[in-house]
Amino acid sequence: MTFATLGLIEPLLRSLETLGYQTPTPVQAQAIPAVLAGRDLMAAAQTGTGKTAGFALPLLQLLAMEGPKVTANSVRALILVPTRELAEQVHEAVRQYAENLPLRTYAVYGGVSINPQMMKLRSGVDLLVATPGRLLDLFRQNALKFNQLQTLVLDEADRMLDLGFSEELANIYRALPKKRQTLLFSATFSDDIRLLAGQMLNDPLSIEVSPRNVAANTVKQWIVTVDKKRKPELFVHLMRKGKWKQVLVFAKTRNGVDALVEKLQGLGINADGIHGDKPQATRQRALDRFKASEVQILVATDVAARGLDIEDLPLVVNFDLPIVAEDYIHRIGRTGRAGSTGEAISLVCADEVNLLSAIEMLTRQTLKRQNEPDFEPEHRVPDTDASGQVVKKPKKPKKPKASGGGGKRNLGKWVDSGEVAPAELSIKPVRKVPVFNTGPRKRKP
């Protein structure tokens, strides 16, 4: 199969040739014809498998071939993403794909001055990539109109639809034309989000190109158990022992990021951090320098968990496990992308046993434990497995603290026995369900 046989037009084929894309990935093979045919979509595909081109290519084609010329302050297609970095990245991909088309594309997000964005929008934009907060600001200041909007894409849709964004999204929906094409793309979809999504979509196709809620099998995953207070020491030890070159590290909190960066820098290690409290320019610079291998260790909150494409990143370390199990899949999906291999190591302390159990249940695997001599924990991490069992030793006088309430709460939701989907492609209609249920509030990274 080629991109030409999927029905893409010549200017797009030329861009793809320049980029060296030869064969469509499975999600592209499914999504491109469906989007071109005007269908609504709910597409689940593993991280790093080419989702962006899956929606951007047909979208650009529709914009180029159909519909009126964009008018002042209008936008014809909108791609909503959860983070500013992802907005930049998606727009950069769109810009490359649209190289040979007479279309205007742009990205807007918070943390930077709004005035240049208002100026740019004056003449109208065919395709706009945006984070929800800044989009609303622009709309409220009359810098944006949606009367010409024909397509809405939610990238990382499950994150976009969770409570953290639900109010902003509800306000955006109210402003959008009812008649439009809607595309939802994500690596993970919880059952709640599927129900909610069902209300937003019109006779949608559901595309699944892999079993639900699993990371790419190109990522080798394992954990090291350790006492909480010794995590920084273990990290440095593993880093030196493994001669790590480029590592993306996830910590739970902004303070946790700062503390680890400070510790590493104090040891003369080339480290930087990104989290929601830092100015956008600082965040983007840290990320760009990491991508260019000028920074060796990038420590981040979950602001970096979604969608970021870092070429040939060999290793992701979970310094802390994520509160929400599905974020584990997104985090480790930063490595092992586009068919390359990667490694994901999680440092797990006794407090995190429920989070570990939730991850194993969600991903239907028992993570391999590798003990590090001299770092065996005094507070043992109870055994866990993919069934969700946490085996507590009866002899232990103290039970481990269950700090992972959020993760634990997810256990019943994410997996059901019917969910072990076949690995092959499947397209099936999605049932519309008139329920609005968005599940527990998640922390903003």
Ligand code: AMP
């Ligand atoms: P994404 O999942 O959209 O973030 O894409 C992951 C990476 O795969 C990006 O670096 C893309 O440029 C690359 N990519 C996407 N589609 C293809 C393709 N058909 N052939 C080669 N590389 C691709």
